Amino acid sequence: MEEVQDLAEMFKDFLISFxxxxxxxxxxxxxxxxxxxQRSLTIDFEDLLTYNMRLASSVAEAPEExxxxxxxxxxxxxKIFRRDYLEKVRKLHVRIRAAGDHIPIRRISSSEIGRMIxxxxxxxxxxxxxxxxxxxxxxxxxxxNEITSTAHITTCPKCEKKQLMLDLKRSTFEDVQFLVVxxxxxxxxxxxxxxxxxxxxxxxxxxxxxxxxxVLVSGIVGIKKDKSLYKLYVEANHIESLTKGTEEIEIxxxxxxxxxxxxxxxxxxxxxxASVAPSIYGMDEVKEAILYMxxxxxxxxxxxxxxxxxxxxxxxxxxxxxxKSQLLKYVATIAPKAVYTSGRGSTAAGLTVAVVKNExxxxxxxxxxxxxxxxxxxxxxxxxxxxxxxxxxxHEAMEQQTVSIxxxxxxxxxxxxxxxxxxxxxxxxxxxxxxxxxxxxxLPPTLxxxxxxxxxxxxxxxxxxxxxxxxxxxxxxAEKYKAPYFSPEFxxxxxxxxRRLRPSLSDEACRKxxxxxLRLRGAMTPDSPIAxxxxxxxxxxxxxxxxxxxxxxxxxxxxxxxxxxRLMDYCLxxxxxxxxxxxxxxxxxxxxxxxxxxxxxxxxEIVERLEKELAGQPAHKDLIIEEAEKYGIDKAFTEDALExxxxxxxLFKPKSDYYKKIR
Numbered sequence: 001m002e003e004v005q006d007l008a009e010m011f012k013d014f015l016i017s018f019x020x021x022x023x024x025x026x027x028x029x030x031x032x033x034x035x036x037x038q039r040s041l042t043i044d045f046e047d048l049l050t051y052n053m054r055l056a057s058s059v060a061e062a063p064e065e066x067x068x069x070x071x072x073x074x075x076x077x078x079k080i081f082r083r084d085y086l087e088k089v090r091k092l093h094v095r096i097r098a099a100g101d102h103i104p105i106r107r108i109s110s111s112e113i114g115r116m117i118x119x120x121x122x123x124x125x126x127x128x129x130x131x132x133x134x135x136x137x138x139x140x141x142x143x144x145n146e147i148t149s150t151a152h153i154t155t156c157p158k159c160e161k162k163q164l165m166l167d168l169k170r171s172t173f174e175d176v177q178f179l180v181v182x183x184x185x186x187x188x189x190x191x192x193x194x195x196x197x198x199x200x201x202x203x204x205x206x207x208x209x210x211x212x213x214x215v216l217v218s219g220i221v222g223i224k225k226d227k228s229l230y231k232l233y234v235e236a237n238h239i240e241s242l243t244k245g246t247e248e249i250e251i252x253x254x255x256x257x258x259x260x261x262x263x264x265x266x267x268x269x270x271x272x273x274a275s276v277a278p279s280i281y282g283m284d285e286v287k288e289a290i291l292y293m294x295x296x297x298x299x300x301x302x303x304x305x306x307x308x309x310x311x312x313x314x315x316x317x318x319x320x321x322x323x324k325s326q327l328l329k330y331v332a333t334i335a336p337k338a339v340y341t342s343g344r345g346s347t348a349a350g351l352t353v354a355v356v357k358n359e360x361x362x363x364x365x366x367x368x369x370x371x372x373x374x375x376x377x378x379x380x381x382x383x384x385x386x387x388x389x390x391x392x393x394x395h396e397a398m399e400q401q402t403v404s405i406x407x408x409x410x411x412x413x414x415x416x417x418x419x420x421x422x423x424x425x426x427x428x429x430x431x432x433x434x435x436x437x438x439x440x441x442x443l444p445p446t447l448x449x450x451x452x453x454x455x456x457x458x459x460x461x462x463x464x465x466x467x468x469x470x471x472x473x474x475x476x477x478a479e480k481y482k483a484p485y486f487s488p489e490f491x492x493x494x495x496x497x498x499r500r501l502r503p504s505l506s507d508e509a510c511r512k513x514x515x516x517x518l519r520l521r522g523a524m525t526p527d528s529p530i531a532x533x534x535x536x537x538x539x540x541x542x543x544x545x546x547x548x549x550x551x552x553x554x555x556x557x558x559x560x561x562x563x564x565x566r567l568m569d570y571c572l573x574x575x576x577x578x579x580x581x582x583x584x585x586x587x588x589x590x591x592x593x594x595x596x597x598x599x600x601x602x603x604x605e606i607v608e609r610l611e612k613e614l615a616g617q618p619a620h621k622d623l624i625i626e627e628a629e630k631y632g633i634d635k636a637f638t639e640d641a642l643e644x645x646x647x648x649x650x651l652f653k654p655k656s657d658y659y660k661k662i663r
């Protein structure tokens with residue numbers, strides 16, 4: 001009893017007398033807690049260690065008893081400030097941040113049962129909030145005896161009859177929620193499966209975090225029956241979201257000095273490009289774009305609450321053997337936070353969020369790749385191999401950067417604030433430059449238009465390039481290539497440091513971007529295609545901001561704007577050119593160039609006119625081709641257009657080679 005009293009007194013002394021930087025830290029914290037109407041006080045374990053080693057040791061080795069006394073001590077201290085506050089709140093808790101030893105999820109074992117530990121991880125599943133009984137009041141229907149118990153009982157101890165009825169009004173309940181926390185994938189060595197552990201949240205801790213959040217958990221290790229065996233779990237005493245993107249990467253003062261020195265190099269971009277995936281030959285424009293994607297633009301919120309994304313999305317479309325997958329794998333390792341997945345094995349639920357049920361049928365929210373990559377990069381290889389119904393789930397994540405779900409009684413919106421780097425293979429084996437991109441890859445225009453930059457990587461024979469490529473590949477295999485300017489570890493820290501900046505647009509940068517946009521728009525005539533839209537204008541701003549971040553500038557310069565324009569122009573001229581050599585953004589936005597769309601509309605008109613002339617009878621294919629040739633539309637195009645219009649439900653064939661418009 002003396003030991004118990006001793007613990008409560010020690011905690012009371014700590015709360016009242018702990019002084020840090022000239023102020024009584026926890027006296028102030030208690031006052032703020034009362035003003036905010038909260039029921040929990042958070043204590044840093046480091047403060048306990050510096051104040052009283054015995055008290056800190058007691059928290060780690062005998063947490064249940066120690067925390068009970070800490071709660072008693074908190075109530076005693078609150079009586080000093082606001083005695084009436086205790087009447088308003090039912091229960092008070094002392095929460096200890098980062099308590100006990102730091103033990104990675106993979107190393108939590110049976111030797112930790114009953115001890116307080118802390119660990120970090122990613123929340124992959126979260127159940128709905130339920131209620132459990134803390135203290136039950138029963139009434140015997142046979143003898144009228146009343147029993148209060150913290151355990152579930154079925155037999156009356158007085159008459160030994162099984163006629164107990166639970167009195168819900170006089171019983172005490174507590175909110176409870178179950179999480180599954182998985183170890184962080186970046187901490188894993190290659191080829192190892194991530195481990196996870198169940199975490200129980202109670203009372204005011206419920207709904208503190210959501211799937212996809214990186215969390216710090218402090219709690220008591222327990223054990224529960226799982227079928228024929230037992231499994232460990234953690235009852236949380238404190239949980240805190242650490243989802244701050246790249247801010248958790250430690251950068252020392254020495255690192256910062258080196259980063260700032262490197263940023264002053266005028267040749268910085270070319271050196272960074274040479275250091276990104278140095279084993280992959282060439283692709284300088286792609287590597288430059290990836291650097292901009294890794295640091296990202298500036299996310300803004302308008303006065304009316306609309307969020308403008310700063311993350312940059314990139315699509316690589318290329319022939320087989322052009323190192324697309326290798327580049328994605330590299331980005332997944334170099335990015336401060338990244339998730340790699342392949343489209344062939346990904347579903348809508350695996351990319352966004354799913355509702356699953358545990359062993360007792362409770363629904364859980366399970367975060368997918370895009371949610372887990374929140375604040376980082378999601379690399380999706382072979383995106384063209386995904387099922388079309390699964391790709392639809394990506395639309396919201398790519399533009400609004402959220403994932404919404406309404407299923408099994410759960411309606412939720414999770415954050416997916418990440419950049420997407422995707423790779424796709426041409427549908428016909430190799431990229432056909434005489435066909436638009438929508439015919440080369442099986443991706444809908446609605447998805448294509450959400451990528452800021454699209455790169456075509458072709459494997460075209462070229463003597464000089466092939467010689468240089470062969471030398472590079474052989475040197476890499478023979479381990480003869482020279483070391484890159486910057487190591488992967490340094491690039492990772494550099495990116496993390498640069499991401500924290502929020503450069504603003506200078507007047508010169510605004511003028512450059514505006515001139516380029518207006519020049520392309522101004523060159524259009526009523527008969528010419530649309531060359532650029534506001535969506536590309538926003539992409540230009542994001543790219544310019546990203547380049548300014550790489551140079552650690554607080555202002556986006558005209559030079560940054562010119563570099564962004566150069567990249568955008570390069571992509572538009574390789575991806576969005578029509579057969580007449582003009583830039584037509586509709587190739588990306590709608591899937592058809594303006595000239596092709598006009599020809600198809602003309603063919604529909606011809607079918608309608610012939611149908612009227614034939615008194616409602618269908619028109620033969622040869623007759624349609626003959627009429628189309630009068631307008632300069634060749635036979636091959638007409639035949640292909642007729643089949644596509646039938647597939648789209650505009651025309652139908654009542655019999656072979658005869659066409660009619662659907663009314």
